[in-house]
Amino acid sequence: MAKVLVSDSIDPVGVEILSQVAQVDVKTGLSAEEIIQIIPEYDALMLRSSTRVTKEIVEAGSKLQIIGRAGVGVDNIDVPAATRQGIIVVNSPEGNTIAAAEHALAMMLSLSRHIPDANQSVKANKWERNRFIGTEVYKKNLGVVGLGKIGSHVAKVARSLGMKILAYDPFISKERADQLGCTLVDLELLFAESDFITLHVPKTSETQHLIGRETLAKMKPTVRIINCSRGGIIDELALIEALESGRIAGAALDVFEQEPLGESRLRELSNVILTPHLGASTTEAQVGVAVDVAEQIRDVLLGLPARSAVNIPGLTPDVMEKLRPYLQLAETMGNLVSQLAGGRCDSLNVRLQGELATKDSQPLVVAAIKGLLSQALRERVNYVNAAIEAKERGIRVIETRDASTRDYSGSIHLEANGSMGTHSVTGALLSTGEIRITDLDEFPINVPPSNHMLFTLHQDMPGIIGKIGALLGSFNVNIASMQVGRKIIRGDAVMALSLDDPLPEGLLSEITKVPGIRDAYTVKL
Numbered sequence: 001m002a003k004v005l006v007s008d009s010i011d012p013v014g015v016e017i018l019s020q021v022a023q024v025d026v027k028t029g030l031s032a033e034e035i036i037q038i039i040p041e042y043d044a045l046m047l048r049s050s051t052r053v054t055k056e057i058v059e060a061g062s063k064l065q066i067i068g069r070a071g072v073g074v075d076n077i078d079v080p081a082a083t084r085q086g087i088i089v090v091n092s093p094e095g096n097t098i099a100a101a102e103h104a105l106a107m108m109l110s111l112s113r114h115i116p117d118a119n120q121s122v123k124a125n126k127w128e129r130n131r132f133i134g135t136e137v138y139k140k141n142l143g144v145v146g147l148g149k150i151g152s153h154v155a156k157v158a159r160s161l162g163m164k165i166l167a168y169d170p171f172i173s174k175e176r177a178d179q180l181g182c183t184l185v186d187l188e189l190l191f192a193e194s195d196f197i198t199l200h201v202p203k204t205s206e207t208q209h210l211i212g213r214e215t216l217a218k219m220k221p222t223v224r225i226i227n228c229s230r231g232g233i234i235d236e237l238a239l240i241e242a243l244e245s246g247r248i249a250g251a252a253l254d255v256f257e258q259e260p261l262g263e264s265r266l267r268e269l270s271n272v273i274l275t276p277h278l279g280a281s282t283t284e285a286q287v288g289v290a291v292d293v294a295e296q297i298r299d300v301l302l303g304l305p306a307r308s309a310v311n312i313p314g315l316t317p318d319v320m321e322k323l324r325p326y327l328q329l330a331e332t333m334g335n336l337v338s339q340l341a342g343g344r345c346d347s348l349n350v351r352l353q354g355e356l357a358t359k360d361s362q363p364l365v366v367a368a369i370k371g372l373l374s375q376a377l378r379e380r381v382n383y384v385n386a387a388i389e390a391k392e393r394g395i396r397v398i399e400t401r402d403a404s405t406r407d408y409s410g411s412i413h414l415e416a417n418g419s420m421g422t423h424s425v426t427g428a429l430l431s432t433g434e435i436r437i438t439d440l441d442e443f444p445i446n447v448p449p450s451n452h453m454l455f456t457l458h459q460d461m462p463g464i465i466g467k468i469g470a471l472l473g474s475f476n477v478n479i480a481s482m483q484v485g486r487k488i489i490r491g492d493a494v495m496a497l498s499l500d501d502p503l504p505e506g507l508l509s510e511i512t513k514v515p516g517i518r519d520a521y522t523v524k525l
């Protein structure tokens with residue numbers, strides 16, 4: 001019989017479901033070393049946010065088929081390590097949405113009316129009515145950073161409280177924001193104009209310290225900040241300083257850079273409310289996430305696909321086998337075109353060409369959408385939810401198939417319309433299986449994708465390539481390869497450069513100032 005280790009406390013209904021197919025051991029509070037000792041016996045691991053699934057744990061789990069996170073964020077699991085080991089990682093993308101949104105709203109109202117302090121005062125036999133003068137949220141600006149599932153629900157409820165919602169989410173269309181009654185603004189404006197700011201973004205390298213000393217300095221002195229997303233999105237030390245100096249009015253935190261919260265000056269501040277990562281802690285959410293994840297673990301142990309795998313597509317093995325090399329191609333092209341078009345795309349045209357123009361190549365469309373959304377949703381987007389996510393974000397996906405062949409037996413052409421205009425790319429595979437970008441904005445090129453890329457649209461004229469090379473050199477950026485594509489001599493052309501180093505800040509705008517350069521884009525693949 002299969003064995004499942006449940007390493008954090010989950011609702012008993014989850015254990016019941018798992019017990020249908022496996023022996024279930026609930027062992028909470030184990031250290032990493034203790035988990036490493038016992039994990040080789042287990043086929044599945046189920047956890048919440050307390051267990052940190054490190055690379056060492058993953059590598060010790062020689063029998064592990066699946067790791068289930070009873071919640072949304074998988075930042076406590078080394079997903080790349082699990083993927084390398086062929087372990088499916090699943091989560092519950094929606095099970096605790098309402099709970100987390102309601103916690104953020106409760107934190108906002110508690111802050112504005114001093115509920116925790118007033119409660120303590122009455123319990124200490126005091127009656128301090130003048131000490132707890134609050135502030136109304138009605139007609140105030142609420143800045144919502146991250147307008148995904150939780151952020152959207154917060155926005156909806158806050159609107160009914162009479163608040164004006166300013167939202168920042170580079171991956172959400174204006175139409176979707178309009179539907180929610182939110183005004184999409186840039187982060188600068190959101191920070192400057194908000195009376196309350198609530199964070200609902202995943203923890204990524206982009207969101208790490210999204211709020212820090214510099215950004216806090218731009219906020220109103222009356223602003224109150226709520227963080228029910230992840231610790232580390234706010235620079236805790238900078239926040240403490242801003243609260244201590246009265247630079248901002250208050251903060252309510254459910255999540256921390258270190259959990260459980262250790263020694264911290266936060267505990268001494270009267271303008272701060274702290275909760276111990278309770279966002280998902282409602283009876284309903286705990287049942288929801290436990291059922292959602294336990295069912296997926298049960299299914300995978302029975303050899304069935306998982307519905308919310310964050311790292312492995314839930315495709316049937318035979319389709320997967322046939323399309324595998326092209327899935328990566330479609331995903332890379334989706335990622336590339338999303339970065340060229342700007343995050344907020346409202347349409348994606350997918351043209352499957354040559355031998356890919358068949359009915360069962362549908363997963364390639366999904367893979368292209370997954371790539372398109374990967375900048376916004378990271379590991380949260382998968383082959384199962386990509387199409388729904390695109391629909392919810394107001395992205396129109398148009399598929400066409402063209403069986404005629406050109407230089408390659410099969411190729412994928414994508415065109416996306418986003419905040420930086422309409423851009424297109426085509427990609428194909430060499431006989432070795434390597435990916436080539438064969439067309440950019442209808443200009444023929446032939447370059448492999450690489451980690452750091454620079455694309456320019458320019459006028460084909462003598463000296464321009466040298467100028468770009470010299471400019472990059474003066475910033476110590478090494479060029480790995482370079483290609484130019486043009487249709488007519490001295491007409492419009494594109495340049496595609498693979499770089500060994502990321503482009504330093506400010507260099508892109510210098511490039512666009514070079515005479516003859518019309519546009520320049522950096523891309524990370």
Ligand SMILES: NC(=O)C1=CN([C@@H]2O[C@H](COP(=O)(O)OP(=O)(O)OC[C@H]3O[C@@H](n4cnc5c(N)ncnc54)[C@H](O)[C@@H]3O)[C@@H](O)[C@H]2O)C=CC1
Nearest residue numbers: 073100146147148149150169171201202228229279280376
């Ligand atoms: N405190 C708690 O107990 C809980 C915390 N969470 C946290 O809340 C986060 C959000 O959850 P959901 O709304 O379900 O996720 P979601 O994926 O539906 O929404 C996240 C949104 O953030 C946006 N985003 C990504 N990068 C961004 C950036 N750099 N700037 C602005 N927006 C960006 C995405 O476009 C997306 O719309 C989760 O990642 C998790 O870390 C979730 C549940 C419970």
Ligand SMILES: O=C(O)CCC(=O)C(=O)O
Nearest residue numbers: 048049071072073280281
């Ligand atoms: O398991 C929990 O209570 C935390 C939930 C959470 O942070 C998440 O779902 O991302």
